[in-house]
Amino acid sequence: MNSGLKSAQVSEPLSLCVVGAGYVGLTAAACLAQLGHFVYCLEADSEKVSLLSQGEIPIYEPGLKELVEANLANQRLKFTCDPSQAIENATVGLLCVGTPPRFDGDPDLSQLSQAGRTLVQSSDHDLILVVKSTVPPGSCEALELIFQDTAEDRIRVNVCSNPEFLRESHAVWDFFNPDRIVLGVDEPSLVALDRLYPSDWPIIKTDRRSAELVKYASNAFLAIKISFANELADLCSKVGANAEVVLAGVGADQRIGSQFLKPGPGYGGSCLPKDISGFIAVGEAVNLDLQVASAARKVNTQRSEDIAQRIETVLGGLSNKKIALLGLSFKGGTDDTRYSPAIGLAEVLVEAGAEVVAYDPLANIFGKPIPFFRVESPYVAVEDADGLVIATDWEEFGKLDYQYIAKLMRGYDVFDLVSKTDSIKLGEAGLNLYGLGKGFSIESHSLLWTSLLWAM
Ligand code: UGA
Numbered sequence: 001m002n003s004g005l006k007s008a009q010v011s012e013p014l015s016l017c018v019v020g021a022g023y024v025g026l027t028a029a030a031c032l033a034q035l036g037h038f039v040y041c042l043e044a045d046s047e048k049v050s051l052l053s054q055g056e057i058p059i060y061e062p063g064l065k066e067l068v069e070a071n072l073a074n075q076r077l078k079f080t081c082d083p084s085q086a087i088e089n090a091t092v093g094l095l096c097v098g099t100p101p102r103f104d105g106d107p108d109l110s111q112l113s114q115a116g117r118t119l120v121q122s123s124d125h126d127l128i129l130v131v132k133s134t135v136p137p138g139s140c141e142a143l144e145l146i147f148q149d150t151a152e153d154r155i156r157v158n159v160c161s162n163p164e165f166l167r168e169s170h171a172v173w174d175f176f177n178p179d180r181i182v183l184g185v186d187e188p189s190l191v192a193l194d195r196l197y198p199s200d201w202p203i204i205k206t207d208r209r210s211a212e213l214v215k216y217a218s219n220a221f222l223a224i225k226i227s228f229a230n231e232l233a234d235l236c237s238k239v240g241a242n243a244e245v246v247l248a249g250v251g252a253d254q255r256i257g258s259q260f261l262k263p264g265p266g267y268g269g270s271c272l273p274k275d276i277s278g279f280i281a282v283g284e285a286v287n288l289d290l291q292v293a294s295a296a297r298k299v300n301t302q303r304s305e306d307i308a309q310r311i312e313t314v315l316g317g318l319s320n321k322k323i324a325l326l327g328l329s330f331k332g333g334t335d336d337t338r339y340s341p342a343i344g345l346a347e348v349l350v351e352a353g354a355e356v357v358a359y360d361p362l363a364n365i366f367g368k369p370i371p372f373f374r375v376e377s378p379y380v381a382v383e384d385a386d387g388l389v390i391a392t393d394w395e396e397f398g399k400l401d402y403q404y405i406a407k408l409m410r411g412y413d414v415f416d417l418v419s420k421t422d423s424i425k426l427g428e429a430g431l432n433l434y435g436l437g438k439g440f441s442i443e444s445h446s447l448l449w450t451s452l453l454w455a456m
Pocket of ligand 1: 134164165166167168169219222226259260261262263264265266267268269270271272275330331332341
């Protein structure tokens, strides 16, 4: 699945230290090693380090295992828990640790400052620390003060910004096919950073605050696009238009673009919900009410309730109804369930009295308690179900045997929130398909005709 650009190489490899072996850090470490750099990945969890050192990957990310194995074998990638070993030869450290949201929407930067201070304390040479985690503008400057304070006059520490734009489930492909690499550097003498990526890649070099804000603004804009698509799909339902066609028509305008205009159960994952809140918090910090972003967030927050209400209307209530739910991860192609809209919807349905039985091919619940049942087959999930909800866009959900599913279900209603099924196929099986922007009841509004009345 990965493009031939995986053969891209840097001309002057560096010794690097990547801190954190989560989704971002592990991908960055393996891909930077693949570019030719010598990478030590520093991770606090010793069990993880020992697994990774044997080529075992704790997350599901297509193409990543092969890259880790290849670069372990050629010794360009190593894992360790020991900061001194990780930083011994590296002049550049990449900080890839979490910046989870605090209660007020601001990101918690404590893991970042801890990671950087550990490197500074363990290093006997000057360091350039590159922040890949998503942070509000001004963070790199603040972190530099903290790190320089930790270093006293022993070594010099510069902090730069290089935000990550990789999507989970496409991270390796995205790394080798970047739309842009953003480097935020305020100190022109830091030439080592010019050697981080191949020089013919699309690099935008700018100041640190601008680089930091590119990341927030990109994720906020993606979230706004999705919320717009979701609202438009609802409008289509009300006026009897087909959302799929309308959104394809809108997206065909190159100024708008067709990506991230797919209606669904709302955006989830560890990034978009967190970053739109972070973006709004940045505005609040400077007394600016970012209304467009706030509205997009509100649309998303209400999504599960709105969808549950529509399901309730079609099924004539939710109390004691059995609902089969296909999909638990926050999108297809990943095992990640953080801020998953599918789980959010399941919780609302259970709260309203339904019994939910879920199936997902890969979702990792991370031992979190869930108020519903999880089974190992979609066909077990649908047994005696009054309704079937498809909430994650796994390819396999479009290829299920719906004739068989119709026989197993008690009811006939399928709520496909991710446009994976075919209405003709479902109709032939005797099932009713309710998609977003089509199928739910049409409520023509009298206002639509007022202009005609005026013309008569
Ligand atoms: C997102 C961004 O796309 C990446 O560029 C960024 O690097 C990453 O966050 C991050 O900040 O680390 P990711 O969280 O992996 O990537 O997921 P997306 O593919 O953006 O999807 C986010 C959510 O939006 C999912 O719940 C997905 O189902 C939903 N979505 C996406 C829609 O509902 N409609 C669409 O048209 C597209």
